[in-house]
Amino acid sequence: MTIILNPISIFMTHLSNYGNDRLGLYTFELLVDFLRRWTNLRLSTSTPLELGQKYFQLFPNDREAIWQNPCIDKRHQEIWSKEKTCDRLPNFLIIGPQKTGTTALYMFIKMHPSVVSSLPSATAYEEVQFFNGANYQRGLDWYMEFFPPQLNHSTQVLFEKSACYFAAEPAAWRAYALLPHAKLITVLINPADRAYSWYQHQRAHHDTTAFNHTFFEVVSAGPTASLTLRSLQNHCLQPGWYAYHLERWLHHFPPAQLLIVDGHQLRANPAEVLDVIQSFLELKPYFNYTKALTFDPEKGFWCQVEGGKSQCLGSGKGRMYPEMDRESRKFLAGYYYEHNIRLSKTLTRLGYSLPAWLHDHLTRNR
Numbered sequence: 001m002t003i004i005l006n007p008i009s010i011f012m013t014h015l016s017n018y019g020n021d022r023l024g025l026y027t028f029e030l031l032v033d034f035l036r037r038w039t040n041l042r043l044s045t046s047t048p049l050e051l052g053q054k055y056f057q058l059f060p061n062d063r064e065a066i067w068q069n070p071c072i073d074k075r076h077q078e079i080w081s082k083e084k085t086c087d088r089l090p091n092f093l094i095i096g097p098q099k100t101g102t103t104a105l106y107m108f109i110k111m112h113p114s115v116v117s118s119l120p121s122a123t124a125y126e127e128v129q130f131f132n133g134a135n136y137q138r139g140l141d142w143y144m145e146f147f148p149p150q151l152n153h154s155t156q157v158l159f160e161k162s163a164c165y166f167a168a169e170p171a172a173w174r175a176y177a178l179l180p181h182a183k184l185i186t187v188l189i190n191p192a193d194r195a196y197s198w199y200q201h202q203r204a205h206h207d208t209t210a211f212n213h214t215f216f217e218v219v220s221a222g223p224t225a226s227l228t229l230r231s232l233q234n235h236c237l238q239p240g241w242y243a244y245h246l247e248r249w250l251h252h253f254p255p256a257q258l259l260i261v262d263g264h265q266l267r268a269n270p271a272e273v274l275d276v277i278q279s280f281l282e283l284k285p286y287f288n289y290t291k292a293l294t295f296d297p298e299k300g301f302w303c304q305v306e307g308g309k310s311q312c313l314g315s316g317k318g319r320m321y322p323e324m325d326r327e328s329r330k331f332l333a334g335y336y337y338e339h340n341i342r343l344s345k346t347l348t349r350l351g352y353s354l355p356a357w358l359h360d361h362l363t364r365n366r
């Protein structure tokens with residue numbers, strides 16, 4: 001058995017654990033003496049670097065940092081730099097999934113005078129994408145830089161939306177570790193429509209796999225299909241396993257902190273949905289979205305009213321494309337049946353009534 005004792009780190013960084021008592025050194029010597037006399041353990045010394053390598057060999061799961069909020073524990077806050085503040089962390093997150101209307105929600109919600117969004121990212125527009133992938137390794141300071149310092153703590157709320165959080169395996173526990181009190185908003189549409197919207201998104205971004213294959217070929221591809229086809233298929237299908245992903249988020253966050261929005265309702269009547277969101281987030285003052293939004297017949301979507309004119313989302317949101325073919329619709333109805341049954345159980349358990357698209361799917365395919 002190897003036990004790693006690192007005298008340098010114990011004494012150089014943990015002397016405060018002994019209340020800065022210099023007897024700590026004496027205690028440690030006694031401990032080593034005890035081990036030598038009364039156990040069969042062989043003690044040896046190494047450089048800190050070697051010890052570090054050994055440690056991560058033994059505990060590979062610890063390789064990855066976990067960022068926690070230093071201000072939740074008073075002891076952590078005390079040893080944190082005085083220049084740092086915990087005010088630059090979001091109070092709520094829009095977690096996705098992608099292609100469900102999250103950008104419209106992001107734009108509309110930040111019209112509220114008390115809501116402040118994250119600053120734009122150079123690589124992903126309005127999305128920070130911290131908890132899902134490689135950005136997480138950039139650390140807490142990197143994340144906090146996205147949030148403007150709060151001017152009025154009592155009324156202002158900060159948020160970010162990163163639509164890929166919903167289906168990303170590590171996002172839920174990482175978000176919970178840093179923001180255990182944050183509220184979460186997820187938007188769900190018929191997963192078949194979501195898959196099709198993603199396919200169209202990829203075609204619009206000149207993805208050759210999406211160009212060379214019909215939607216049906218993508219969703220129905222078998223295990224021997226090329227890697228690129230399988231990858232596109234995964235991006236189309238997996239985020240739509242709604243119950244599976246929701247359960248992961250609910251494993252960490254209490255249900256009261258999660259709001260599930262029907263994306264079809266958001267699209268048809270955003271003001272009504274935003275009223276529900278205002279009360280979920282306890283936003284003050286009440287903001288009248290009925291006056292702030294207008295339906296633009298040309299775009300075919302609800303848009304913001306700015307200077308008396310309608311200001312719609314760009315051409316990448318609310319694209320024009322042909323309807324999904326019947327074969328794919330049928331295939332996806334079968335593919336998502338069990339997932340949607342599970343979703344209906346989760347929603348019922350959480351006290352939601354079933355959205356019309358889910359009710360229709362389950363009754364038609366019974």
Ligand SMILES: Nc1ncnc2c1ncn2[C@@H]1O[C@H](COP(=O)(O)OS(=O)(=O)O)[C@@H](OP(=O)(O)O)[C@H]1O
Pocket residue numbers: 097098099100101102103104163197198200266267301302303313316317318319
């Ligand atoms: N008001 C309004 N304006 C424009 N688009 C709206 C709106 N409300 C909902 N939608 C639907 O949002 C779909 C894009 O979803 P996301 O914003 O979540 O996409 S993304 O993941 O951020 O790329 C987008 O999907 P597509 O229709 O496939 O383009 C729209 O159907």
